[in-house]
Amino acid sequence: MNGNALVIEGLRKRLxxxxxxxxxxxxxxxxxxxxxxxxxxxxxxxxxxxxxGELKPDAGxxxxxxxxITGREPWEIAGMGVGKVFQDVRVFPSLSVVxxxxxxxxxHADRSLGRxxxxxxxSLREARGEAEALLDKVGVTGRRDGPAGELSWGNQKLxxxxxxxxxxxxxxxxxxxxAGVSPALGERIKELIRELAxxxxxxxxxIEHDMAFVSDLVDTVVVLKEGKVFDQGPAAEVLNRPxxxxxxxxx
Amino acid sequence: xxxxxxxxxxxxxxxxxxxxxxxxxxxVYRSIGVFHVAYGGMFVLAAYLFHSLVTVVGLGxxxxxxxxxxxxxxxxWLMEKGFxxxxxxxxxxxxxxxxxxxxxxxxxxNLLALVYGNEIRAIPRDLAGAVTLGTVRLTxxxxxxxxxxxxxxxxxxxxxxxxxxxxxxxxxxxPDLLEVHGWRLSRxxxxxxxxxxxxxxxxxxxxxxxxxxxxxxxxxxxLLAAVAVLAGGIARMEGWVLGGVTLAILQSLVVWKxxxxxxxxxxxxxxxxxxxxxxEGLLGIRKRTExx
Amino acid sequence: xxxxxxxxxxxxxPSKDDEMAPPxxxxxxxxxxxxxxxxxxxGYISHLLVMLGIYLLLAYSLNFVTxxxxxxxxxxxxxxxxxxxxxxxxxxxxxxxxSQVTEMxxxxxxxxxxxxxxxxxxxxxxxxxxxxxxxxxxxxYFIFATLGFQxxxxxxxYNWVKLxxxxxxxxxxPRPQVFGWVVRxxxxxxxxxxxxxxxLLPWLFRLYRSPFGLALQAMREDERAARAMGVNTNALALxxxxxxxxxxxxxGALYAGYVTYIDPTSFSLRESIFLVTLLMxxxxxxxxxxxxxxxxxxxxxxxxxxxxxxxxVAANVREIIYGAMLAAxxxxxxxxxxxxxxxxx
Numbered sequence: 001m002n003g004n005a006l007v008i009e010g011l012r013k014r015l016x017x018x019x020x021x022x023x024x025x026x027x028x029x030x031x032x033x034x035x036x037x038x039x040x041x042x043x044x045x046x047x048x049x050x051x052x053g054e055l056k057p058d059a060g061x062x063x064x065x066x067x068x069i070t071g072r073e074p075w076e077i078a079g080m081g082v083g084k085v086f087q088d089v090r091v092f093p094s095l096s097v098v099x100x101x102x103x104x105x106x107x108h109a110d111r112s113l114g115r116x117x118x119x120x121x122x123s124l125r126e127a128r129g130e131a132e133a134l135l136d137k138v139g140v141t142g143r144r145d146g147p148a149g150e151l152s153w154g155n156q157k158l159x160x161x162x163x164x165x166x167x168x169x170x171x172x173x174x175x176x177x178x179a180g181v182s183p184a185l186g187e188r189i190k191e192l193i194r195e196l197a198x199x200x201x202x203x204x205x206x207i208e209h210d211m212a213f214v215s216d217l218v219d220t221v222v223v224l225k226e227g228k229v230f231d232q233g234p235a236a237e238v239l240n241r242p243x244x245x246x247x248x249x250x251x
Numbered sequence: 252x253x254x255x256x257x258x259x260x261x262x263x264x265x266x267x268x269x270x271x272x273x274x275x276x277x278x279v280y281r282s283i284g285v286f287h288v289a290y291g292g293m294f295v296l297a298a299y300l301f302h303s304l305v306t307v308v309g310l311g312x313x314x315x316x317x318x319x320x321x322x323x324x325x326x327x328w329l330m331e332k333g334f335x336x337x338x339x340x341x342x343x344x345x346x347x348x349x350x351x352x353x354x355x356x357x358x359x360x361n362l363l364a365l366v367y368g369n370e371i372r373a374i375p376r377d378l379a380g381a382v383t384l385g386t387v388r389l390t391x392x393x394x395x396x397x398x399x400x401x402x403x404x405x406x407x408x409x410x411x412x413x414x415x416x417x418x419x420x421x422x423x424x425x426p427d428l429l430e431v432h433g434w435r436l437s438r439x440x441x442x443x444x445x446x447x448x449x450x451x452x453x454x455x456x457x458x459x460x461x462x463x464x465x466x467x468x469x470x471x472x473x474l475l476a477a478v479a480v481l482a483g484g485i486a487r488m489e490g491w492v493l494g495g496v497t498l499a500i501l502q503s504l505v506v507w508k509x510x511x512x513x514x515x516x517x518x519x520x521x522x523x524x525x526x527x528x529x530x531e532g533l534l535g536i537r538k539r540t541e542x543x
Numbered sequence: 544x545x546x547x548x549x550x551x552x553x554x555x556x557p558s559k560d561d562e563m564a565p566p567x568x569x570x571x572x573x574x575x576x577x578x579x580x581x582x583x584x585x586g587y588i589s590h591l592l593v594m595l596g597i598y599l600l601l602a603y604s605l606n607f608v609t610x611x612x613x614x615x616x617x618x619x620x621x622x623x624x625x626x627x628x629x630x631x632x633x634x635x636x637x638x639x640x641x642s643q644v645t646e647m648x649x650x651x652x653x654x655x656x657x658x659x660x661x662x663x664x665x666x667x668x669x670x671x672x673x674x675x676x677x678x679x680x681x682x683x684y685f686i687f688a689t690l691g692f693q694x695x696x697x698x699x700x701y702n703w704v705k706l707x708x709x710x711x712x713x714x715x716x717p718r719p720q721v722f723g724w725v726v727r728x729x730x731x732x733x734x735x736x737x738x739x740x741x742x743l744l745p746w747l748f749r750l751y752r753s754p755f756g757l758a759l760q761a762m763r764e765d766e767r768a769a770r771a772m773g774v775n776t777n778a779l780a781l782x783x784x785x786x787x788x789x790x791x792x793x794x795g796a797l798y799a800g801y802v803t804y805i806d807p808t809s810f811s812l813r814e815s816i817f818l819v820t821l822l823m824x825x826x827x828x829x830x831x832x833x834x835x836x837x838x839x840x841x842x843x844x845x846x847x848x849x850x851x852x853x854x855x856v857a858a859n860v861r862e863i864i865y866g867a868m869l870a871a872x873x874x875x876x877x878x879x880x881x882x883x884x885x886x887x888x
Contacts, residue, residue: 054767054771073770074770075772075773075776076775078771078772078773079773083771084771086768090765091768092760092761092764092765092768092769093764094764094883095757095760099757103754103758103760104772106754106757110754111754111755111757111758111779112755113750113755113786116750116755117749117750117753119753120753121749121752121754123754124752124754167772167773286683286686334870337874338873338874343873343874343877346683348873349615349683349686350615350819350823350869350873351870351873351874352870353866353869354865354868354870354871357863357865357869358867358870360862361859361863361866365856365859365860369855470812474690474691474694477687478691481684512702513698513702515694516698518691519691519692519695523688526680526688527679
């Protein structure tokens with residue numbers, strides 16, 4: 001399978017009077033891991049939010065595996081196989097840790113009113129085992145039945161990852177997956193990402209500021225500056241170009 | 252036709268009053284982001300304070316009015332310090348603050364009811380003189396309402412250029428940035444609530460003098476103010492004024508075409524129409540206000 | 544809006560499993576309720592039980608939208624009211640002759656169960672309409688829109704005299720009649736109320752615990768994250784409102800068949816505020832909360848009467864208490880007395 005996972009054409013987005021995306025063009029191939037880097041305000045998170053449908057672009061197109069997803073609703077895009085982890089994680093704080101994952105394991109059909117009336121909590125109970133397994137796999141520590149909001153930041157990041165895995169997506173966007181975590185945890189997350197990307201048919205895109213993390217993990221790098229693509233290419237090359245280093249480190 | 256003109260003239264007079272009322276509400280919403288439901292309580296409180304000052308204490312209309320405005324401002328200040336401020340500090344969600352504000356408004360209204368009763372109270376006065384413009388006949392009180400509110404609006408238009416108002420607008424956009432630059436937001440917030448109270452007091456006293464009101468009218472007038480702001484466009488004061496005037500004129504038209512009993516409906520139907528067809532309001536800025 | 548994000552960051556994480564209010568509060572409340580029950584006779588208790596049945600339906604349905612979905616609405620009384628009116632209108636001719644019918648636009652002659660069904664359906668349709676429009680707005684605009692609709696429905700009911708007799712109300716509403724058994728005595732109404740609860744609540748609770756309910760809660764917790772997970776939050780919220788509206792409509796039918804006279808003032812903004820206060824007080828997101836809320840809110844006016852307030856003043860004092868409760872609850876205990884800070888499946 002070697003098509004294009006994601007094609008972005010001329011994406012523009014104005015927020016609060018500022019043109020955050022000023023014409024972004026990028027192509028991400030199937031499989032593999034791509035990092036989006038750039039200084040603060042370059043538009044990375046906005047780009048991700050536009051891809052997943054939370055923001056509607058002012059101009060341009062987003063094409064996911066040959067299908068146009070520009071302007072669609074976030075849940076539609078999620079249903080088509082695009083998964084996401086937020087920069088600020090966003091677990092469901094009052095729900096238990098396990099329920100966070102169980103919720104992610106439900107299909108659209110499960111959640112329908114009719115099906116819920118008929119089956120009650122059956123699919124929730126059935127999903128519990130799988131949810132626990134996912135939690136074990138990512139290594140969330142702490143009370144599984146306790147509120148997710150009480151977890152440490154690192155555990156919340158892991159929980160968000162477990163939630164992501166539950167969705168079995170084909171294209172995954174990770175917004176700063178290791179921000180604010182200990183080096184040990186960072187390594188674990190790196191492994192999880194590698195494992196995810198190694199799976200057949202899964203493409204990963206991530207935003208990160210930690211260059212060491214990026215260089216060790218990704219195949220391709222896209223550099224954003226002021227809402228446009230500044231440079232892109234294989235990680236080893238792009239990360240070593242002085243212009244890029246200066247841009248991303250010389251803040 | 253002359254009926255229509257008369258009703259429109261009434262509408263213009265009401266419009267001036269609604270406009271002032273709207274600005275009082277809009278200031279709070281725009282700068283602090285709070286849906287100041289207790290504003291309805293402030294409104295009736297001001298009216299009843301005026302009523303007592305005039306009928307019980309025996310002050311003249313002007314003195315009583317000015318005092319009512321002052322006391323409302325003070326009350327607004329207190330409301331921020333003693334009620335809203337704790338919520339801000341705690342970081343309560345906007346919806347919850349709105350519900351709490353509703354609670355406060357209910358408390359105010361019903362406390363007033365315990366003192367003044369639930370019926371309409373008015374200020375005993377002689378029959379007002381009339382002013383005729385062609386086929387239109389306005390009472391001197393109506394003219395007074397229009398002129399007074401017009402003056403207030405003009406004053407606001409001038410004051411809009413003052414630094415205070417620029418800060419107030421900026422507060423709505425980017426409160427964190429202001430804090431960084433050293434503005435003590437809590438103090439400005441209290442002033443905004445004080446000004447809001449003072450503004451509410453103006454139409455409150457004017458209506459009390461004209462036709463009187465009952466303690467439970469607060470909610471209706473709050474809704475008028477809120478609709479005027481939302482329909483006119485939250486972003487600019489001109490929008491709130493336009494919203495208030497539009498509302499009043501629409502009300503008059505509905506009375507003309509249909510009957511007075513449907514008047515209350517006008518506000519909500521207008522709101523819904525605007526919300527459905529022109530989200531940002533009549534004079535709003537078209538920006539897709541999505542999540543940050 | 545930056546204020547919202549700031550507020551989100553500052554919100555303290557839910558504390559440990561404190562689902563219930565402190566024990567002294569619970570026991571104190573129970574003692575008051577028991578004392579009051581002893582003070583009245585059986586007839587009055589029957590009345591209270593019927594009202595409890597009605598208000599449990601209202602509370603549990605509102606809980607679905609507000610407690611589970613996190614949507615505060617001030618229009619629940621409209622569903623209650625439309626249900627009552629639908630029952631009255633569809634059933635009016637079946638009962639005693641009424642001269643009022645001749646002036647009305649339409650009145651039916653339906654059997655009991657069809658009339659109740661009509662009540663539920665009418666309310667559900669209204670909920671769908673109100674929901675569809677209101678859900679286009681977020682947060683406080685949404686709440687305000689529901690408040691606006693509450694006022695609209697009230698104004699229409701009050702002024703469209705041809706349809707529903709406006710302020711004069713509809714009298715002589717036929718009593719319930721199930722398979723020949725006419726419900727007339729208070730204790731029979733208690734039984735009927737109990738039956739309604741037995742039939743409806745299990746389904747509602749089933750939804751509470753289902754994937755639909757969990758998705759609702761996810762939406763309440765974090766709408767953006769729920770959407771990113773594939774949940775169509777708009778459709779979900781709308782469906783929740785329709786279900787809740789339908790149940791509230793059935794409660795309205797029960798009410799109309801019990802009091803046999805209804806007018807718009809029973810279904811005004813005041814009633815919607817009462818219901819919101821009920822849920823905020825008792826707590827949402829579970830089964831215990833609405834029960835606690837209903838019991839407290841229904842016995843409170845009685846307790847006040849006990850104190851000996853003159854009726855004219857009592858209404859205002861009640862309102863003051865509700866208002867103060869709302870404000871205090873929002874500040875100190877937004878989860879209510881028995882609501883959830885933690886939800887488990």
